[in-house]
């Protein structure tokens with residue numbers, strides 16, 4: 110029996126849909142599952158498949174027409190079937206349709222200047238790191254036809270040569286350190302003096318974890334229906350990208366091309382082995398000695414790893430302290446702890462040359478030399494613009510980074526830029542959050558980034574995690590502030606864990622108790638900072654967190670205690 114096909118309701122709020130394409134014409138045979146027509150709503154374009162085999166007997170609307178949901182748009186029947194009744198019924202329903210329910214679009218070809226509904230995709234994402242791949246998933250989940258272009262491996266820097274491999278190596282270092290102190294816990298018969306890292310196993314474990322996660326991203330792409338193209342994407346216009354010699358068009362393009370390691374503009378003798386974090390992650394044996402140029406997060410994490418494994422490490426830092434973005438009180442503690450591990454730290458030290466046998470630097474107006482066979486260059490990362498000729502395309506940049514507004518839109522309306530390439534906050538979770546903001550805005554949802562409440566984490570032991578303003582920044586902005594602190598040595602679980610180094614510090618404003626910043630230097634800090642992120646997002650006060658019951662015994666109690674100190678002037682257990 111002939112079937113009346115209706116304008117589908119594709120979303121909770123959808124009241125009408127525009128038919129943008131018929132895949133079949135009257136008289137054509139059609140099979141169940143074949144695309145029959147394509148509908149555009151305010152949020153998405155979607156192909157609608159036939160739900161039965163048959164022949165297209167009648168089509169009631171033309172491409173470009175808009176119709177209220179559930180009204181008939183076609184009749185499908187068997188070949189040779191008399192479907193007059195179904196056609197008449199459909200026409201009757203359409204006859205009852207108020208005039209405004211069906212309206213012809215201004216341009217029946219649905220073609221606008223550069224933006225065409227015949228675009229290959231709704232969204233094209235260039236770069237498959239945590240920014241790009243999460244944006245692609247979100248876009249597909251929001252009904253957008255999405256393509257992701259990646260020239261290397263899915264997962265980008267984060268999964269392949271950044272967050273995950275570093276943390277895998279650092280966990281090996283942490284395990285070694287645990288073995289070294291296992292006697293304290295009553296573990297016996299361990300030859301602690303012989304404990305060390307077998308780099309072959311360390312590397313195999315790291316590579317296997319990276320592969321699992323990269324494959325997982327591939328599976329997520331398939332599951333969400335994202336088309337993945339391997340190859341370097343070249344942005345050729347406001348709506349077009351070339352990859353592997355093919356031109357792809359998309360209504361919107363998201364640039365997520367990441368960043369790359371920077372080097373120092375000094376003379377570097379080719380005879381010296383100078384490596385970046387990328388090569389460092391693949392080292393197959395632990396060097397006796399290493400000079401690390403740059404005491405930022407990456408430099409300090411590798412310093413910690415190497416020193417744990419037995420390397421004599423020297424850090425040379427241009428600024429007056431390492432981890433300059435961290436609250437100074439905590440940096441001072443970390444510096445002491447790293448020095449206790451045997452790491453030599455030179456601050457306010459300007460590297461002037463790297464010869465074939467030494468790193469040369471100036472400190473206090475005097476030239477110094479550290480002899481070494483290998484140097485890790487970790488002086489920061491800069492946006493990567495491979496395949497993006499910003500000048501030619503008229504995309505505005507600032508100090509090499511693509512400029513965006515708070516919706517992640519670049520100076521070209523149809524193009525967004527997320528993650529490291531926009532240089533705002535070079536962290537994986539920022540990239541992912543920005544990707545979601547970009548997609549939501551493309552889909553008509555007004556969302557934006559709040560860079561004031563992005564947590565950051567450093568994975569040495571004890572861990573460091575921060576959010577919001579440092580004490581110095583808060584005092585500069587607000588004058589008087591309240592600072593609540595709680596030392597880990599007064600926490601039961603920290604004692605039981607044998608890791609009672611560190612402090613939890615919160616900074617709040619005096620008027621409302623608003624949380625301005627939180628700085629954790631303790632075991633589990635990188636997980637616990639999420640509580641502070643949620644509290645700040647929800648604009649919770651110090652008093653509210655102090656009165657939030659935290660489980661005992663946990664390290665998280667230190668946050669509650671620090672909040673008591675900030676809100677009431679004193680912690681309970683210290």
Ligand SMILES: Cc1cc2nc3c(=O)[nH]c(=O)nc-3n(C[C@H](O)[C@H](O)[C@H](O)COP(=O)(O)OP(=O)(O)OC[C@H]3O[C@@H](n4cnc5c(N)ncnc54)[C@H](O)[C@@H]3O)c2cc1C
Pocket residue numbers: 235236237238239240241258259260261262263264265266267268270271272273275340341342343365366367368386407493494495496497527528529530534535536537538539540566
């Ligand atoms: C050693 C190290 C440790 C780190 N640890 C942490 C951490 O613990 N926590 C944290 O939050 N952040 C960490 N980061 C930073 C984090 O890795 C980045 O902030 C994050 O990966 C940025 O994501 P993204 O999507 O912007 O770019 P990326 O991850 O760099 O991905 C960009 C992708 O785009 C691809 N690409 C570039 N140009 C093109 C083109 N024209 N066509 C096709 N593909 C292209 C690249 O191949 C790459 O895969 C670390 C970084 C390093 C180097």
